[in-house]
Amino acid sequence: MIKVTIDDIEVEVEPGTTILNAARQIGGEVVPPAMCYYSKLPGTGGKCRTCLVEVAAGSTADPRPMPKLMASCSTTVMDGMIVKNKTSERVHDNRGGVVEFLLINHPLDCPICDQAGECHLQDLGYEHGSAKTRYREERRTFDPIDIGNKIKLHMNRCILCYRCVHVANQLTDHRVHGVMHRGEHAEISTYIQNAVENDFSGNMIDVCPVGALTDKTFRFKSRVWFLKPMEAECACTKCSGKAVVWMFGNEIYRVTARKDKYGEVENIEDKTAWICNDCRFDKKDPSKWNIIGPRKIDRHSVISQGKYETKIDKGLNKIG
Amino acid sequence: MAGRKLLLENVHIPGIETYDVYRKNGGYASVEKALKKMTPEEVVEEVKKSGLRGRGGAGFPTGMKWSFLAKPEGVPRYLVCNADESEPGTFKDRYLMEKIPHLLIEGMITSSYALGANVSYIYIRGEFMYILHILEKAIAEARANGMLGKNIMGSGYDLELVVAPGGGAYICGEETALLESLEGKRGNPRMKPPFPAVKGLWGCPTVVNNVETIAAVVPIVNHGGEDYAKIGIERSTGTKLISASGNLVRPGVYEIEMGVSVEEFIYGDDYCQGIANGKRMKACIPGGSSVPILPAHLVTKTAAGENRLMTYESLADGGFASGSMLGSGGFIVFDEDQCIVKNTYTFARFYAHESCGQCSPCREGTGWMEKVLHRLDHGHGTIEDISLLEEINKKIEGNTICPLGDAAAWPVAAAIRHFREEFEWHVTHAAEAQTRNYGLIQPRVEEIKTL
Incomplete structure (x- = not known):
């Protein structure tokens, strides 16, 4: 085990752990935000640059500070490393810069975006963004396209985190979409609007940190904070069948995988509980699900507005 | 006297692009010397002694880069030549490959031997398709004369040399993007670490060097690293190819000894012969489009008033406030009429x-x-x-x-x-x-x- 100090908090981690995962072991405010890194998808990370941190001392053996800010998701810790995240002015400053970059071409159409309320870019903008834009130019725009009959792609909102590309590479049998073009013109797309058809392609929607990939069976049905997320399970031959159903009254509006506080799909019995497209898109009948109980939602989340969480807490206490 | 020439000495000999003429003029001597008389470690040692620094722009010591190469048992190692010369203002590698292709082939064989690579690649940018043909012709000639293939010159050393064209993206000149592109993927740079010396091409230890760097191995092996290190000043040793362009009387590719003064290089009779049309210099970019531009008064003199020399150190004198960088040697000069x-x-x-x-x-x-x-x-x-x-x-x-x-x-x-x-x-x-x-x-x- 090696020791690393993040924002004056010491933690012991396994060798080979990244700074970000070490910070997640501490939890709370010292965890840098991550828009592209996804712990369940090997190979992700390093692209969005929101998780940059200052390394004030490289290790006990070589205590020199690292001159550049380091991407915490892809930098492994060394024994005696001292990392500054919240406590570094430089980090705060540069993170603001990254958020500004991510937002200059973003349409800021949150009022009509289905991701609003559970959007990582919204959270990030709230925390590190500025109220005004300095961008006077016309924003880059694309037409929304259907990739398959269940997924809508709004490239305008995409931040090119590459997560969905990794999902297609790792969860489906073959990838038919990817990043095309270069630089500012780079876009997620399929050749000639190919359909993305695979039993697990719907997980692209879950990993998308913004509203670029949305569920066509749920689009414009409701704001997410009007729905009640309930843990549910069903007998499914393709996936674990463990999901969250988002309900309004007795109706199921949408089905997602169970996500943790970092927005990542949870591990259940050591396996990442991705759900299949049948469960996600086609099982909207409550009788097909065994509804276990309310899903715990962070009290800072807009989804728990109206003291929703306290009600759940009481409910959970009764069950427990 | 314009100083010693190590790379372009024979470039004006008619027919030097053919194997026979090149060999007659002392070509492939370094291969002969290295394979017959030296161990790979000795070649690396000579390169270390020479103080040669990467000619692609970053100026990282080549010998050190070579010694970082991981050597796990049973895993192939690769040498990749970065011929994706795409920095605006730089055209030295193109000139070298076009005029004297066997110098690069010779350097590749000697360097591959030093690194223990049995397959080496020349990654060339797509726009240089005509040079690809020149290189492939040269490789075929070298192979026909026993310089490539199995058991080169009876030494027991095997080497295959492959020329691979890219699609012409600037980013593929970055070494990890180059490797991605060479593997047939989208040319996105990789996250580092791991560095190519540990995990490079197809996950194997790889060295990526610029064309000029690999060519410079030839005179280093021929004359010895110490002889090479005699040229130049301090940590800038040997000769450097400079691609001079812009408002100069005589733009072109020059091989200079490190340490020539910038003033001499711009105004000297052996070099660019001053600013064209009797105009005055306004600014200069000494190392390709990526390096900081210098206003005229900081080109020939440093901020401290010392003469600026064509070396890594002198051009960087003053840091970003008043200095620039030697970079890849793309020397662009602007006259007073430029905006x-x-x-x-x-x-x-x-x-x-x-x-x-x-x-x-x-x-x-x-x-x-x-x-x-x-x-x-x-x-x-x-x-x-x-x-x-x-x-x-x-x-x-x-x-x-x-x-x-x-x-x-x-x-x-x-x-x-x-x-x-x-x-x-x-x-x-x-x-x-x-x-x-x-x-x-x-x-x-x-x-x-x-x-």
């Missing part, structure tokens, strides 16, 4: 076009800078735009996966640092700026040294 704002915009447009789009600061930042500079250049800018550019710069610099972000940010930062008046003039005299050039920076004109 720095337009030039900066042109560079920014290039980098915005060539950004791979993988990480956010570079993808969004380069495009934003291009648009702001377009505004300034076309007379729609505001004074705030200049500070906005500086802000964007700071947010890109050092925050990206690969050096392209820095390469895009530095020229803009330096242009504003040294030519702020001209940028401001483009705002205050927007209409006039469309019809005439600002000319030399007025307050500093008397400082400009003319010969």
